[in-house]
Structure formats: C-alpha cells, structure tokens
Amino acid sequence: MTVSGHAIGLLRAQPVPAELAARSFGFDLDRAGRGEAVRLASGASLDPLAGDGAGGAYFVCGGGPVLYASAAGAAGLIGADPDEALEMLIGLPAWRDLLQLAPGAGERQLLAAVAESEKELRARVPDLDAGRSELRDALGFAERSPVELVARLHTALLRTEPGHVLLDTATGRAHGLLDPHPRTPLRETVLAPGRADLARLRDDASALPAVAEDGARRAAVLRAAQFDRRDTDLPLLRRLLAYEAAAPRAGEELRLAAVLVGLHGCAADVPLLREIGASKPAARRGTPAIPEAPAPLAAWARAADEALFGDDPARQPELTWIRLARRQGRTEHARVALLRMLDGAGTSADVLRILSAELEALGDHFQAARAQSGYAALLDKPRERALAARKLTELQRLTGDLPAAWRTLQQVAGMLDADESGRQWRRLGLGRLITAEHFELALAAARAKLTRIARESLSAGAELQSGMGKSAHRSLGMLSQEAKWAVARLIK
Structure with missing residues (x-):
C-alpha cells in the first residue's frame, strides 16, 4: 500500500x-x-x-x-x-x-x-x-x-x-x-465504568435492571463495591447477588457477591447464601461450607475475603482485570496485558497453561499456540504431554499453520503409547478426541489443498477409528465421512 x-x-x-x-x-x-x-x-x-x-x-x-x-x-x-x-x-x-x-x-x-x-x-x-x-x-x-x-x-x-x-x-x-512513562493501570480502566454505575445505583435503585442484566456491567459494579465498601450497600448487594446467582455460568463474581453480603453478618441472608452455596458450589469454592448462624457467617466471609479478595485493587491478580476487560469488549487491552505476561512468563507451566486458555478465549489462536507450545514442552508425564500436544495441534490448525499442526499431531500417539497404561487410550474418550483431531486436520488440509497432509492425517485417523468400540466409532462417523469426501475431491 x-x-x-x-x-x-x-x-x-x-x-x-x-x-x-x-x-x-x-x-x-x-x-x-x-x-x-x-x-x-x-x-x-x-x-x-x-x-x-x-x-x-x-x-x-x-x-x-x-x-x-x-x-x-x-x-x-x-x-x-x-x-x-x-x-x-x-x-x-x-x-x-x-x-x-x-x-x-x-x-x-x-x-x-x-x-x-x-x-x-x-x-x-x-x-x-x-x-x-x-x-x-x-x-x-x-x-x-x-x-x-x-x-x-x-x-x-x-x-x-x-x-x-x-x-x-x-x-x-x-x-x-520506546519510553519509560507510566500508563494507566488496566484495573483503573476496567473499574471506571463500574464505579460510575455503582455511584448511579446508590442514588437511584430503579436503574438496577439496566445495569445488572448486563453481565460485564454487573461484574464491574461488584468489583467497584469490593473496593468501596459501605454499610448502606447491603440491599444493593443482595439484589446483585440474586442476579449473579441466576446467571447461566457461575464465576468469580458470584463468590465475591456472596462474600460481600456475608460480611454484613445479617441473619436474614443466611438461608439465601446457604441455598446458593448448595446449588452453586462456585459461590464458596476454596472456602468452608457457609455457616447457619449470622456470627459464624460474618467470620466465614471475613476469612474468604482475606484469602480471595480484600479491598485493595492493586493486590488483585492481573488476570482479574484481563478477564473483566475481555467481558467489557476491551479486546486489545486484554490482549496486550496477556502478551506482556506471556513474554515474561519464563518457565512456569501453570502460567503458560492459563495464558493459552485466555488468549484462545480472545480468539488469538496464534498467541494461544505459542503459550501452549511452551506449556507442553515443560511437562514430564507422557499423558499430560500428549494432551497438551493435542490441544496445541488444534490451536495450530485454527491459526492456519497446518504443517506445524501435523508435525505436532504425529507425536501424540507415541507419547500416549509410552505411558504406563499402554495402548488402552485408543479405546477411551481420549482416543476419540485425538481421532477427531486427525479428521479435522484432514478437512482443513483438504480445503487448503495440502494433499499430503490431508491424506496422511485421514489415514492415521481411520486407523485409530478402526480400533475403537462401536459407540465411539459411530460418533465419529459423520466427521470421518466428511473428511474422506474432502480428501477424495482433492485427489481428483
């Protein structure tokens, strides 16, 4: 240009x-x-x-x-x-x-x-x-x-x-x-709308549905309330907790809402918190069961708050703000923070695994594959290494690097065969997962007109499929047939 x-x-x-x-x-x-x-x-x-x-x-x-x-x-x-x-x-x-x-x-x-x-x-x-x-x-x-x-x-x-x-x-x-000048921390960027919404809700409770029905806005309000605590917020926190408990996926903010309500030690909240704790284990993950009385409830909440949350935003893990940025649609904020973490991740397998998942959630398969490659290289157990390599194959395929994906996938069976469980994995759910990846790769290679990779991946997948039980074999029928047709058209 x-x-x-x-x-x-x-x-x-x-x-x-x-x-x-x-x-x-x-x-x-x-x-x-x-x-x-x-x-x-x-x-x-x-x-x-x-x-x-x-x-x-x-x-x-x-x-x-x-x-x-x-x-x-x-x-x-x-x-x-x-x-x-x-x-x-x-x-x-x-x-x-x-x-x-x-x-x-x-x-x-x-x-x-x-x-x-x-x-x-x-x-x-x-x-x-x-x-x-x-x-x-x-x-x-x-x-x-x-x-x-x-x-x-x-x-x-x-x-x-x-x-x-x-x-x-x-x-x-x-x-x-290029320069050393400080930037606005990500936490301040993602908390700003939550603080504005929290101030609005404190003045006008009727505005709650418009805010709370949006999961990202609700999460930001709860985070803002975490760092600006007021005794008068209990009615608002109860309603936010109810919205969070009704959400299809329970996450970190549900646990936060439960703790913020529990800190008030109100007897009227015990039944609701115990009900949420029973039906939504995420609300108390990493903490003991929610007590039946107000005084122990407040002690439970204080312990959970100290262990998991606190009132200082600077002490929260950076991933808290990255995930909130993604939910708010701040894709580039989240991406850059993850890339800076990835470039400095060193040799921490757990960090690389999490970064790979977060980058995949952003749709950045190239960087997710980069993190996943580093994670797989650090694993010692054959089965764990094979599972990581299978996931790396998928990410490389989604990136469009089909030759790399095929090189990675070819190593997976050997890793699993080296495991103490021998070749039994082929007849289990893991075998189905790996076989499906062979067919997906064959399809992608056929579309890209990479004949050798398409044929070899299809052939290896068909061999794995032949050793499966009838149920697993049938479950892959449509995918394997689609791959066969794609490769056949390519050869013609």
Missing part, C-alpha cells in the same frame, strides 16, 4: 528535500521496509513509510498514526499521522534523546533538554537550522515551538498501547515501549 499524506507526497515529488530529510533528520523514504518481519498485535494494517540510519523504521498503522520501531526492539507512536510525525522529526531531530523527559516537565527544563539533545547533531550538521527552515518551507510546515512538539510526541507515545503494539511476525513476541 502506498502511504498518502500532504507532506509525504511533496517529499516523494522533490528529490532535494527528500535527500535533506534523510541526511539531517533521519527520515529516509528509500529505507522503507521490514513490513514482512513485523505486524500489529491488533491485526490492523501496517505500512512501511521510511527508515533511518540507525536501523529503525517508520510505519503507518491502519492508515493513521505513525509508529517508529527501533533496531533494539522497542516501538511507539510518534505522531497522529505522517504529516505530524514528519513535522516533529524536523523540529526535534534528536527526539530519541528526549524520550526520558517526563510529560510534565516545565518549559525551561524542556528547552534545555532539547538544546542538549541537538549538540552532537549540530557538530555533524552545522547548517541544521538552515536545513530545518528549508525543509519546512518545502513541505508547507509552520514553525512550532519545541514545547508544543514535545507535548505532541508524548501524546502519541502514550497512545501506543493497547492498539498499536508491534509484534515480531515469526516469534510473536511484542516489542517493548
């Missing part, structure tokens, strides 16, 4: 200003590239714009803001569009030396930092000011103060996450941020 923009068009049409921009201001249109090596985590378009002599590259994201990627593996937005980015580069040619400058720096400190940053450059480019004026005139830029340009730069940098995170295409690892 050809990137458009008033100044970029003028630069492309005028060789002399273009050469000046490259030589003195680190913006070389002829160095545009690296587009195949990186991509945006959000999936938005990423178009090469220019490069610099230090190995860095400029890209336009989704037809709008400009992102700079350094050779050291950091990236960040530097302008709202190509023209703004180029205007900043001309006014602050040593802008990389200003990245440590705090957004709230005073004008005197800022101007001194800009002057200091340009000392070395002026030694190499004595006519820097003349070149700056010439380039501004050629591109139609007005002269702007360094104070304004630094403010624009900071605004752009702080917009990098969550929508403009750069990934290495091959490994999936995210680039670091």
